[in-house]
Amino acid sequence: MSCLFSFKFIFAVIGWRIGRGWGLFFGFMLGAFIDSMYRRPTIHFTYRRATADDFSGYQKDERNWQPYVDVTLQEAYRTLGIPETATEDEVRQAYRELALRYHPDRAAAQGEAARQEAEKKFREITEARDIIFRARGL
DSSP, rough: OGGGGGGHHHHHHHHHHHHHHHHHHHHHHHHHHHHHHHHHHOOOOOEOOTTTSSSSOOOOTTOOEOOOOOOHHHHHHHHOOTTTOOOOHHHEEEHOOOOHTTTTTGGGGOOOHHHHHHHHHHHHHHHHHHHHHHHTOO
16 A cells, blocks of 8 residues: 555545644544554565675575575574574583583693694584574573
8 A cells, every 4th residue: 555545644634624733633643543453564575685705505696686594593503413493402402412522621632733623613612502592582
């Protein structure tokens, strides 16, 4: 429904004809109220251009459009090895298992290079857990 055929402008014109300034105001307010009651909700989609920096591995062509999905959240789920439908307890369990496997103290006996790799992986796992918890509001 375009703005010229909405109730608020129709009632504003009627109000102007009847009572000038205050009639215009109250007609507009009454029309806005009626519009809010009888109008269907609108759904808005957000799109962004795909760039070469996307980690998704597809649709790198700039001419194509794709819906915006938080790539870091997808990467976080992939890092922990869990689906996006995983419960809070499953996220915690996956984090615990990977944290025990890649904890830097466990790799200290294998040498400095192995400890640094384990430390890097441990940071990635912790960051992935934090991203998921922030996205879920926990």
